[in-house]
Amino acid sequence: MDILNAIVLLFNFIIIPALSYGSQLALGALGVTLIYGVLRFSNFAHGETMAFGAMVTILVTWLFQSWGLHLGPLPTALIALPFGILAAVAVVLATDKMVYRYYRRKKSPGIIFLIASIGVMFIMNGMIRVIIGPDDQNFADGERFIFTAGQFREWSGLSEPLVLRSTQAITIILAIVICAALFWFLNRTRSGKAMRAYSDNEDLALLSGIDPDRVVMIAWILAGALATVAGVLYGLDKSFKPFVYMQLLLPIFASAILGGVGNPLGAIAGGYIIAFSEVAITFAYRKFFGYLLPDSMAPDGLVQLLSTDYKFAVSFIILVLVLLIKPTGIFAGKTL
């Protein structure tokens, strides 16, 4: 029996990675849910928005690095992030003006918006490939670890190592700060409340004198900013590869729907639920049981419920289960 080592193992391979992955999903899902709440469609171009914002951030990071500009132990990307956000916001506002606004005036059904977003997805995907190419890009710099395996072993005296990478810590902290700021905006400011009102009941919001164009604009700005932060954090944590962001679309949508689409709190909860399930179900528990059980009972196999190659299946199965049991998602959806 070695409970402490078992707990450290769980922290190292499940809790910390899932927290940071969950934060990335939550930020992505928030953007999807905001757009759904206000514009009433599932934005298939959201993954590309994340990739686009991350790409601009990377380009600016490289520029800063070439100037010798650094943030000390923190990654340079953090000072480049605002530029990425500005670029992504500019692009989503431009697409709204050129593409979506027309259908809004025409009061087209949501499915038309969705199809239009597929067109936008193609164009943004092409732009990203032309500008930065389809390959892996690494742009993380600064201190790699908050503490390393060796430091932890020395400090704790346990045999099981624990590693906290700076990108994981930054991801979690930034996600908390941003979510807090978003909720403050939605619940405490006039514009935020107007946005919730519009999402709740469009006609009544119009009667109350809320300007729909302004609400839509704010929604896009928030979605663009959230997408960029999510994209950059994911890129810092793993690596930047344009193709990956399209694959992220599935767990992100799953998170948003799971929590109740249009509900920001649900999007956050959904993000962490999906991330924890993915990591926990594809984790091989052999060593974990090795610590807890006497040697004679230690398992021979990997004790893995599902191979990591099927992690997408996890988000999907949870999604289908929730939709079958409670179609509105865990928290009732459809409004901000």
Add this chain to the structure above:
Amino acid sequence: MSFLIGENMTGGYGGADILNNCTIGVEKGEIAVIVGPNGAGKSTAMKAIFGMLNLREGRVVMDGEEITSLTPQARVHKGMGFVPQNHNVFTSMTVQENLEMGAFIREDDFIPTMEQVFELFPILREKRNQPAGELSGGQRQQVAVGRALMTRPKVLMLDEPTAGVSPIVMDELFDRIIDVAKTGIAILMVEQNAKQALNIADKGYVLVQGENRFTDTGAALMANPEVRKSFLGG
């Protein structure tokens, strides 16, 4: 000429006209009620006054100013408050936030107005931090009326405010509406519960097929045997 009047209104939602030369008016501090059988164009008449459908003929005048071509939003700025029949509160927002949204167009301090609304509807003060969607039907209607009052309108228009609430709640709501009228606001409402509504009405309009059939004070209409027989169930 009335404070607010829709004169000789003719029009519909494209296709056939629903309103035919219909005239509805209301004075400050008065309650005017539109009654009539199903499909008589009661709600349509009110929506026409509020600018939610285009009139082919006729005009709408408020306080001596012609507002026929204004959008509903612009009419809210001019001092009209409108309470739709359905979906008339922000269900996911608290009672207080609903009232704040009602005051969205106001630049000045709206806290005193909110106080007045709370005095008028004490239950709302109690439930100010509850989501409006969790309230009972009657309480929701109070939120809806309160939201419309937040702009300090000169005219308040109510589309079947008592639809789907119990008789006790209905009486309570009518009492509140009388209180609102006493503050000097003109009230125009469409009602299914014709008897009870005409009881509190200063002026009643009986519409049939988009035309004025009877127009008189509420009491006179209640006393009119023909109206009683045809529209009030004897």
Add this chain to the structure above:
Amino acid sequence: MTGTRAPILFAIIFGLLLLVGFAQSWSLALAIFNLCLISAVMALGLNIQWGYAGLFNVGVMGFAALGGMTAVLVSYPPVAEAWAAGGSGILVSLILSLLTVAALVFAYRKMPKGNLRRVVMAAILVVAYLVVRYVYDPAVNAIESTNPAATGFLGGMGLPIIFSWLLGGVVAAGVAWLIGKISLGLRSDYLAIATLGISEIIIAMLKNEDWLTRGVKNVVGLPRPVPYEVNLQQAAWFNEWANTLGVSVVEFSSVFVKLCYAGLFAAVLLIVLWLSETALRSPWGRMMRAIRDNEVAANAMGKNVTARHLQIFVLGSAVIGIAGAMLTTLDGQFTPGSYQPLRFTFLVWVMVIVGGSGNNWGAILGGFLIWFFWVEAEPIGVWFMQTVTAGLPDGNAFKDHMLDSASHLRHIVVGLILLLTLRFAPRGLIPEVKR
């Protein structure tokens, strides 16, 4: 078809293909033409789902890949050693899985609703999972370690690959039935997400179940339904033929093989088109469109909307599966890693929307047009980039970068085509005929 518009549009497409033949090469023109035919079949399949019934299926890639897998399973010779090593284990675990499903269904039907039923069903699942894994894992290991460099999978049935076209449709239909049972009845954008998820899962399976498909090691050298170029070049009659025509034997053999494929694909396309058109004109087709245009009313009239949707989801997926099998046949290899949603799902969507959803001729036109631009956007892109960067010296970093990325312009072109169509011809190039 309506008026002269459709014939003119098709004439333009064939003109463009002829242009490629003259300007680039006939072999290339035919290669594009063959893929146009396959794309058209795929687009027909999606059109059945979206155009007839308004089902938003974003899982086209998955069904196409299932068709491709079937091509392998039908045509590849069986690997006897692998079967000896683990075939029985796989079969047993398959039977056990089926028994589990039967037990679950039995429990669900026969037991009263409540916590007890939930517990029993969960228990069945857990026990079955452990038992199946116990049988399945060693079998998979045994198969995958049997000569992994060359095979390492069970192989197929060794039948002519052309059978897989039909069977690919059947497999795709079977999976579609299962998926439809679960996810139809969801709101349209939920259905979209659900199908997107399923297609990703199918691809993940094909990539990782090495015992079945060799996974990312790919299966190459699938037998062909048409002659091989090398054999043609050695055949006396073929040489004579080439001589009388006055063309080089090598080029003629390549063109000849592609023509054979084109004949087969065109036959399939015409059959599917004929069937779809007949279905569309039948009372069944009218009912489908009635359901699409007003689901509530159709429901109220006593039409079983979900059952109809399931039917059409299965049919459309079958057609997509057929196209997938044809594609793998043409490639002569099965590469699970090459399935990407942008190319296999969303591109097909663009074909249907641009061509004209609800109109079979439109879907075919869309398939031809979009595939043509998808391929030809590359040379056009290179030309475009060269023109744009003409003022820069050779070796300039920016110029090189732009020339390198010219092929990615195809994404932008296709996106623009979609958005422009949606805006200015929202019902597509050949709109649906209101009957």
